[in-house]
Amino acid sequence: MAKRVAVIDIGSNSARMVIYEKTSRFAFHILHEAKSRVRISQNAYQNGGNLQEVPMQRAYDALEDFLCIIASFKARKTLCVATSALRDAPNKGEFLQRVKSGLGLAIKVIDGEREAYLGAIACANLLPQQQNALSIDIGGGSTEFSLIHNKDILSKISLNLGTVRLKELFFDFNNIDGAKKLVDAELEKLDGLDAARLIGIGGTFRAISYAIQTNSNHPLEKLHAYTPNYKEFELFLEKILDADEDGLKKLGIKNSRFDVIKPGALILLRVLKRFKIKELITSGVGVREGAFLADLLRSSKDKFPANYNPSVRYLLDAHIDDLSHANLLAKVTKELFDLTCETLKIEKKYRYELGLAAKLCMSGSTIHFYSYNKHSYELIEDALEFGFTHEQIVLIATLARFSKRKLPSSSHIERFEALLPEANQLNALSYLLSLSVALLSHRPRNVDFTLHFENNVLEIVSKKSLYLARESVEKVEALKNNPIKISFL
Structure with a gap:
């Protein structure tokens, strides 16, 4: 499949065009979108379904401009589908031929x-x-x-x-x-x-x-x-x-x-x-x-592989420079969650969102390192588009935003209260992610410590000094009435 694909959808009311760019096999994002309210079916239903001249010309003109935009982005493939207005029109052949001969665009009229x-x-x-x-x-x-x-x-x-x-x-x-x-x-x-x-x-x-x-x-x-x-x-x-x-x-x-x-x-x-x-x-x-996905996923029965999310993959492709470190963050964060969730009274259903927040929390560094938390938050909130509820999007973005030592601010919690977990659980999740970031502050190629948790004591055991990790952990904002004590061995 071409890296850039344009899709045009000619409906009865509007014509729309979107250009997608693949970042890996199944991951993609939108490069450009355009819409025109051409109303190609205007006055057709009062005239036996026949398309009228003025609406047809509007649609033709819009398609001409769409193709100009597509050419500017150098899209290698264009898919064009038309729905009810054209399939119902006795004179649809006239419009299809006009577009084909004048613009070189083949329109596929699809059935209901x-x-x-x-x-x-x-x-x-x-x-x-x-x-x-x-x-x-x-x-x-x-x-x-x-x-x-x-x-x-x-x-x-x-x-x-x-x-x-x-x-x-x-x-x-x-x-x-x-x-x-x-x-x-x-x-x-x-x-x-x-x-x-x-x-x-x-x-x-x-x-x-x-x-x-x-x-x-x-x-x-x-x-x-x-x-x-x-x-x-x-x-x-x-x-x-x-x-x-x-x-x-x-x-x-x-x-x-x-x-x-x-x-x-x-x-x-x-x-x-x-x-x-x-x-x-x-x-x-x-x-x-759907037209784009039918082309993209034609070899996999029109479905993404199990446990695959195109939005997550796009963020990893486009905004994570060091995927190995991102995976280590996710691994350590989920291990900390498994060890402490009962003590911190965190519902186990949040493990998935916490792991994703860990994997994506550095995405904003591709924009500006010194404010990467802010940019990670904005990227995740905007680009984590597909396959997630609003509650999941806000939670993952929030955890990424506050993954650098500080717990979520009261103003942020108040703003998104309707979509976030209750404050104690949110703060506990945020604390675990910040703790993971601190423990990996020396950016090892592999996890060079083991974690043990017993009697509310989290032991970090390593043959190395973990000097930067010790220093960073001390700067992490502790939970109120934090039951967990941390010990480096």
């Missing part, structure tokens, strides 16, 4: 099941692992559903429901009852599916989640893996349907979505009423990420 599958493999691989989850991708012309269990895609269904379709056929004529009847009739095709979680893909779900997140002062400014409260979400949908434009603005809906947010909210509300959903999850990934 393939669209559902691409969105689902993006969620299955790039969200925290889900059991019994139903993904929903509300587009302009269709809505796709997939049943996901762990990383397996069990069902793929595409319905002729979309925000632009409902707008032009019903909402423009104030025929809300007609829209409800169509939605409910289409949703009958989902009979037999059962899911406790709903994963929201696409612009409608993200726009609503963003508004709720902003209004609730959620401490982490990240939509991917955000879990809005079910009751708040349902109430918000009802408010959208009752609001005028001024009301939508007050709710936090952007002007560009005023004309399509109500049809999308109606679809979501009817889905929530049909299923016994207990949890909502916002996905920042969808069809274009």
Whole structure:
């Protein structure tokens, strides 16, 4: 697979382009992203599904600029997929040929099941692992559903429901009852599916989640893996349907979505009423990420290897100069955790996050050594994108931020209180990581000491003097009422 790959997704409402760069076999990051609200399906549904000239020209112009951007990044491969608006259009051949002859771009029009599958493999691989989850991708012309269990895609269904379709056929004529009847009739095709979680893909779900997140002062400014409260979400949908434009603005809906947010909210509300959903999850990934992953993972059944995380691997590839030292930090930190977690009353479930924080805590040194903790925190918070809950991201970033002697500040704990473990456990985790950093301050090629813990005494045994380690350990901020005594032998 090429090192740089561009993906273009032509939807009914928007066209999007993203350029990915691989840093190792399965690790990648985004180099550039562009979006244009071309609304290629505008007025199509009132004209037998036929694409109209002005929207087609808008889409053509956007694609021309996308290709210019792709060329500037020297991407070696471009994948271009089109969904509902084109597959439904009797005159799609005219547009496809115009783009092929004028721009040299081959557009692959995918069917509804393939669209559902691409969105689902993006969620299955790039969200925290889900059991019994139903993904929903509300587009302009269709809505796709997939049943996901762990990383397996069990069902793929595409319905002729979309925000632009409902707008032009019903909402423009104030025929809300007609829209409800169509939605409910289409949703009958989902009979037999059962899911406790709903994963929201696409612009409608993200726009609503963003508004709720902003209004609730959620401490982490990240939509991917955000879990809005079910009751708040349902109430918000009802408010959208009752609001005028001024009301939508007050709710936090952007002007560009005023004309399509109500049809999308109606679809979501009817889905929530049909299923016994207990949890909502916002996905920042969808069809274009799925198209990229289908290409990247084609030799591994569209799944990452077991225990592999592309975000962690990207940070290690791009920002850890000495992987050997990072692995030693993780090893010593986890050993300290195993020895002392019961004494320090730390839940064992935090061992994974502590180990990752140890491995990544030096990542910021590639930006500026003297403030590497600050940069490590920011890198982890931003780039630890895929496969983690918001709670995990904030915990790992926090531990990295305070891995240099000092315990987390009260102001930091207060800011992220809703996402962090209770203070005593957080401080104990932070203390263990700082202790590990101190013990390895002389940067040995291999661990040159052994650890023993008995009767609340941690013994560090070595044939070497460990002079720098002794000095560094003394500077580590101790826990309040710390039960652990440290002895060098």
